Amino acid sequence: MAGLYVHIPFCQGKCPYCDFFSLAGAQHLLPQYSFSLSHHLRQWAQSGKPGESLATVFFGGGTPSLLEPKAVGAVLEEADRLFGLESAAEITLEANPGTLSLEKLHGYRSAGVNRLSLGVQSFAAENLSFLGRLHRPGDIKESIIWARRAGFDNLGFDLMFGFYGQTHRAFLGDLQRAVDLAPQHLSLYGLTVEAGTPFAELEKGGRLLVGTDEKWAAMFREADDFLGHHGFCHYEISNYAQPGRDCRHNLVYWRRLPYIGIGAGAHSFFASGWGERWAAPDDLGHYFSRLAEGENPSLRLEGFSREQAMRETLYLGLRTAEGVSEADFQNHFGSGVAAAFPRALQHLGKNVHKEEGRWRMTLEGWLIYDHLIQEFF
Template sequence: MGTETKKISLYIHVPFCKAKCYYCDFNSFAGMSGRIAPYFKALLGEIELYGERLKGYGIKTIFIGGGTPSFVDAEYISAVAESCRKHFDLLEDAEITIEANPGTLSFEKLAAYRSMGINRLSMGLQACQDDILKSIGRIHKYQEFVENFQQARRAGFSNINVDLIFGLPNQTLEDWKETLDKVAGLEPEHISCYSLSIEEDTVFGDRLKAGELKPADDELDRRMYHMAKDMLTSYGYGHYEISNFAKSGFECLHNLTYWKAEEYAGLGAGAHSYLDSVRFNNVYSVEDYIDCISRGTLPVEDEHPLDAEEKMSEFMMLGFRLIGGISITEFMQRFGSDVYALFGNKIKMLENKGLIEVIGDCIKLTDSGLDLANQVFMEFI
């Protein structure tokens, strides 16, 4: 019998945007249209370089993220999809996701994505009130999102995620309820709800420093989170990760790779990888990235090999993000060690604080642990 193909995930970064949202601290840039063609030429070069390195691996998921991948012409995305099929062993049932923003989509673009084999669409909406959308730097109105969503259905997408953010400046509980109701009413297969975090080097970060922005208070933020959990589960979505809800069978396989501390390769400027027990990332600058690839070298910087202890800590920290928690058996199978022998004291302490519970084979966050998840993660850093 032949050895089973090792399965990994692939992340592909498209750093271009029409405009930068006020909360965004991703490696993305507006006003760089002139660099799109050379960037994609480099990206195809990197895919080719990785073709050798990933021989013997089966690709189980591809996630084309950004930036705004839907901002660039569909031909660029098509060339990437084609190159991935040529250089990698893409599994037949691979989940292939593209991130897209209203205001950069058309029926033609969506139909093109479907015809190139992309089978999952992740749409950024954030809120359904036009005044809130404008106040966070979004380039579209709610109605545009609805039209694009319906076009995606017509184009044949039967697996759509919608991204939402709560705790936005001046967003009320009523606004958030309206957003959840409207989005769930459209029946996407997956909904992600993130609490706004204000990062340095963003428009919101600058406004916070200047005293021009008042973040949502913790109590309102938590009420919004609980509202999302209650409403979305009542609409038939399973809560399977701290911020993520899915109809049965539509959990995001790509993100599960991260949460289960499995291997993935990241391609493009600033993309992160975890391969052969090493975490590393590509250079962030678009120019440096293009330059590296043009010289025929992988644009890698900041390599960090993980030792056994770090791997186990990461497995715990990431696994606690999942509502089902960590499997004691799986820990044993993966590391050949008993989770209690290593982390028994921490598990006991967090249990006593009411932040985690042990149910059968699973160690997971309690309801109050979900609210104070960072306290749990800190124990395993």
């Protein structure tokens, strides 16, 4: 099982909290960029990677819904020709409400996209304004209606929480509105202020107040309880799904399975040896130049040692409800989890437990995951 990630680093406007590689106001470069994506795929094929067919494809960004359906279809056709797309491949496109139309969604569906991830963030106009989003609440409902008319039966929403001024009542209101619209998947992201973003500058100057850890934790627990009562499985720290509707592409990441990345700033991972990670430059000029010279713009960043691979297996696996299989860990690394990390497990205490042959983190452990996971490093 292998995945393909396609990075589309173009946006109508840069959100003040976003630290991903993306460019606002550069959509005139989209035709050249779209052509380059197929060229990048051919470079990977010449290298012999990933060496297996593709079970998942994910168009992320940026704002992938700025791409025309014809361009999306061209990438998928080339990926199928070069690597083979499995018959039941999950093909996801991230989309922002306000960038869609019924005609465009029909085009994406005809091109092969079968899963849509909508960047909703909030259903409240004042929260959307605070977060710098360009769409309005009405755009969200309209996009969902169009998506279903176009034949999409696998929809996911992204929501944000924990920011200053958002009340618990408003957050639960967002969750209720989301559930009422019957998505198959929900991703909930607590707002964090990342270095180098406009929000970071505002916070530094005392012009931005952020939510407290206590508020974040309370909302995290509320979401787990509320969504559980509405049939959603909390299958990863930030992700919930109806039974059988987990995002399979994200599972590729968390299970440390191979994936290739195309597009400026895209990362790739291959499981050969103990694993190796590659990355394309997050600079369009450099990216275009490498392709013009007949080179793969993705370069090898690092190779993992056995110990590094063990740590990353736990780092990623403990994010998920399925956890880490003791038997698989033993078979792959020649050592059990407890034998490899006795001190770390002792420090983690009741936040991590072994049940039915799998190591899992508790809900309370997930709340302080970033702190706890440092025990393995």
